[in-house]
Amino acid sequence: EEELVESGGGLVQPGRSLRLSCTASGFTFGDYVMSWVRQAPGKGLEWVGFIRSKSYGGTAEYAASVKGRVTISRDDSRNIAYLQINSPKTEDTAMYYCTRDFYYFESSTYYSYLLWYFELWGRGTLVAVSS
């Protein structure tokens, strides 16, 4: 069965870093783009960022709200994606979900074509930032 399991959440003090993990099973992890999406208590969904598969360069991109404070990485040999949050703020308190993405992108001088959606979600890990 294809599955994503997040871990590493908990209570963290403002300014103390934490690293979340997303462990994948049941599929070839290295073939996929992976994203992180968060949801503050009682609020809607917010995209945090994504990391490309090696076939697309393996680089990561981030939402403006977290850029410079978070780092997404992956270890394809262990089937794990990571989200490191540096100097967390109280507004980072949220449930953090990782997703496996269907991602297809091609471009030329004259056009670009993107098909992308979050096709598989984990159950999430809760991060509470408080002193």
Add this chain to the structure above:
Amino acid sequence: QSVLTQTPSASATAGQRITISCSGSSSNIGSYTVNWYQQVPGTAPKLLISTTSQRPSGVPDRFSGSKSGTSASLAISGLQSEDEADYYCAAWDDSLNAWMFGGGTKVSVL
């Protein structure tokens, strides 16, 4: 204030049809496909509709998606009690270089 605008709530009696709208702009819905996610309270979101109108395997054909210009819609026909959930639209925005989600629509079955 979300870049994609959804009505906060919608309700109908069991068996009826309900439509949820998602309004965006030329940099998101106007240029890219729209996806819809269903989140039953206390659980993780689940992909409901991909690439504007495609149902993943296992999603009942009561759910359908469409798009016109810079707006998208999710329709649920033959509403059932298990459809009570929050529904989110999402689209890539190329002016912000980010995924945008709507604020969510809470569907209640009367």
